[in-house]
Amino acid sequence: MSAVPKPALPAERQAFYAKIDQANVTPLWEVLHSLISATPNTPCKPYLWKWATVHPWILEAGKLITAKEAERRVLILENPGLRGRSRVTHSLYAGLQLILPGEVAPAHRHSQSALRFIVHGQGAYTAVDGERVTMSPGDFIITPSWTWHDHGNPSSEPMVWLDGLDIALVELLDAQFFERPPEEAQHTTRTAGESFASFGNTMLPVNHEPRSRTSPLFWYPYERTRAALATLAKSASPHACYGHKLKFVNPATGGSAMPTIGTFMQLLPQGFRGKPYRSTDSTVYSVVEGAGRMKVGGETFAWGPKDTFVVPSWMPYTLEADGEAVLFSFSDRPVQAVLDLWREQEG
Ligand code: GTQ
Numbered sequence: 371m372s373a374v375p376k377p378a379l380p381a382e383r384q385a386f387y388a389k390i391d392q393a394n395v396t397p398l399w400e401v402l403h404s405l406i407s408a409t410p411n412t413p414c415k416p417y418l419w420k421w422a423t424v425h426p427w428i429l430e431a432g433k434l435i436t437a438k439e440a441e442r443r444v445l446i447l448e449n450p451g452l453r454g455r456s457r458v459t460h461s462l463y464a465g466l467q468l469i470l471p472g473e474v475a476p477a478h479r480h481s482q483s484a485l486r487f488i489v490h491g492q493g494a495y496t497a498v499d500g501e502r503v504t505m506s507p508g509d510f511i512i513t514p515s516w517t518w519h520d521h522g523n524p525s526s527e528p529m530v531w532l533d534g535l536d537i538a539l540v541e542l543l544d545a546q547f548f549e550r551p552p553e554e555a556q557h558t559t560r561t562a563g564e565s566f567a568s569f570g571n572t573m574l575p576v577n578h579e580p581r582s583r584t585s586p587l588f589w590y591p592y593e594r595t596r597a598a599l600a601t602l603a604k605s606a607s608p609h610a611c612y613g614h615k616l617k618f619v620n621p622a623t624g625g626s627a628m629p630t631i632g633t634f635m636q637l638l639p640q641g642f643r644g645k646p647y648r649s650t651d652s653t654v655y656s657v658v659e660g661a662g663r664m665k666v667g668g669e670t671f672a673w674g675p676k677d678t679f680v681v682p683s684w685m686p687y688t689l690e691a692d693g694e695a696v697l698f699s700f701s702d703r704p705v706q707a708v709l710d711l712w713r714e715q716e717g
Contacts, residue, residue, distance in 0.1 A: 414459050414652045414682035415451035416666045421676035428468045437473040459652035461702045463537040469523040477520035480548040482540050484513040487532040489676050493525025498588050500559035508592025508658050514584035532656050534700045536630040569621050583629040585620035599637040611647035613638040632703035638691035646686040649714035651701035653681050660695025
């Protein structure tokens, strides 16, 4: 979009455009270079949501509506370049979900895949197809496409997690379905920890046949992730741009844990000053530990624990940490990669 006003169209062209417009036909040459731009032309803007700002609003929402009435009591994190469209990036949705002690968010299922990244509190559960998992801060949990899921909080403290869903992507493809079960809460049909025992120990059931592209391991506890990063930080040297960064994978395939959303955890060593980096997947970060800065386009975003920030496609940015820091992140990278679209650039 340029600020320079367009010269008036010669009358003959204008008349031609008006004529073909009646039949929903329009000339490519008027739009070619905004359609096919030299580099990504994303409406997504960089932004940071401070926990200190949103946490009181999340608790306030808890006084205004119950989880049952709301179905999901969530404050959506809307990208400032995409207001009113329920998107944190052009392709993904993010929101902070609250569940108070004693509450249940009723079961439903949808085509959209969801991730939960636990931000605050401990002891609530999410149930996926009848198997409950109790959530702790830093845990990454998957609700695969079209699986029944409900959430409940038998603990004595409010719990907040970051939801990441592929809503805009599924909407673009017009492939969305949603259903409620006849009964309110799904029955617990499997033993807690069953999928972790089957898939969480670098082993698989000997006769396992993947039924979907989503990881059959739907709980990636922070304890394990953190221990892996701590060991790497002692032994390996950090990448100049992103420190020690691991991706969550589907243990049955080696591919990304979710087919539509890439999920990552990285450790930035104490005093880390990352070199500039960019990639075509606009990325949402949730800060687990530590404090630092994300610098992009002449702006500095100072982050601390439980903050969420977003970096748009192809904008070079740097990450800096004061003490040691740990960041969770998610993006549409696996979709871009499988379509041969994903690009990155260091420096
Ligand atoms: O927990 O199932 O933030 O269906 C948005 C839609 C959470 C959920 C969201 C959902 C959910």
